[in-house]
Amino acid sequence: MEQTGCAVVGGGPAGMMLGLLLARAGVEVTVLEKHGDFLRDFRGDTVHASTIRLIDELGLGDAFRRLPQSRLNSVAFPIPGAGMVTIGDFASLKPPYNYIAMMPQWDFLNFLATEAAREPSFTLLMEHEATSLMFDGGRVAGARYRTRAGTEGELHADLVVATDGRHSVLRRAAGLQPKEYPVPFDTWWFKLPRHASEKGAVAGIVPAFRDREAMIALFRDDYYQMGYLAPKEDSARIRSEGVDRFRERVAALRPDLADRVDAIRSLDDLHWLDVRLDRLRRWYVDGLLCIGDAAHAMSPVGGVGINLAIQDAVAAADRLAPALLGGRVTAEDLAAVQWRRRMPTVIVQTVQRIMHRVVFVPLFAGRTPGPPPALLFVLRHVPRMRGLLPRLIAFGPRPEHAPGFARRHQPRGTHGNH
The missing domain is CATH 3.50.50.60 (FAD/NAD(P)-binding domain)
Incomplete structure (x- = not known):
């Protein structure tokens, strides 16, 4: 047994x-x-x-x-008419836990x-x-x-x-x-090549928005991991429209990556996530x-x-x-x-x-997404909130510490020198 x-x-x-x-x-x-x-x-x-x-x-x-x-040193969000709004600048946190x-x-x-x-x-x-x-x-x-x-x-x-x-x-x-x-969207994951000239020590999650759709890009060594976000009710339509139409959607959201959308050979290259x-x-x-x-x-x-x-x-x-x-x-x-x-x-x-209600529900309804103006004002002009949000993102509520029985010695201070 x-x-x-x-x-x-x-x-x-x-x-x-x-x-x-x-x-x-x-x-x-x-x-x-x-x-x-x-x-x-x-x-x-x-x-x-x-x-x-x-x-x-x-x-x-x-x-x-x-x-x-x-x-990833900061988290920023593109707001129509306001540019990129930083909601978490981790440089304000104490090293070495400032990223x-x-x-x-x-x-x-x-x-x-x-x-x-x-x-x-x-x-x-x-x-x-x-x-x-x-x-x-x-x-x-x-x-x-x-x-x-x-x-x-x-x-x-x-x-x-x-x-x-x-x-x-x-x-x-x-x-x-x-x-x-309720969740207003599903995600379709796929890969696009990353050219040698685009490589480097870059970390980020790059979002893009259009009417009723959005996309994010995560950096890999030799490719981008892309996530296409669309309303849940659109899943069947996306499949029925075929791969050519999906390539067009990607190119419209990220024109800078339009030269490589042929890497999406078929809809089998998409990984659908039921969020x-x-x-x-x-x-x-x-x-x-x-x-x-x-x-x-x-x-x-x-x-x-x-x-x-x-x-x-x-x-x-x-x-x-x-x-x-x-x-x-x-x-x-x-x-x-x-x-x-x-x-x-x-x-x-x-x-x-x-975030679903403020950003994605309006987006998928064809309205301009974005946080309320009062929140934008707080993010930009209230120092205490600018310091609190990065900590909430980086550590979350009630972060845990390693139990005493699980700790092992590491030369003091070495982890701060990286």
């Missing part, structure tokens, strides 16, 4: 960070990841200052900064997996897809899985943590139903805890989903490691994790819902 202390289902940022932290506490932890590697496009790439600080506290700052990355790192998520996940593998109590099982839960007297007692080869198995655990994303199999198996909030914004009323049942997107699916607005999920993992590890080492995790322990992380989740989702 396969047995572990904590079965973590899903090898995304929350799952890998939780696995690393619990293993450093000495908990036997097994992460089940359904894919064979982390090399999947069109995932979030922002590593916020709160996460960078956490990595430093874990003694991994130097290794993290050696990974290929670029720095957001931009790196491919697969590099970040490989980094976490490598560090976790150094811990003797950590196991990562790739190509193991969780299919259902096991119960013992009403309590979750483990997870069933299927390998890519078709072999089925059971992993018994003192606790199962679902980090398997917005379409979580485990939360559905536990009967946990999220409350959903959701939801939150479980209850994140747990006895023996099972949901965190990250499994507990609260986030809108891509602000790019905060990864970091909110990682903060969930830190809070969960801090509370649950002693209970797991003691041999019994109670429902009260799981409720305590939800209590600590619910408020930050509500705040971030509320801000995202406001």
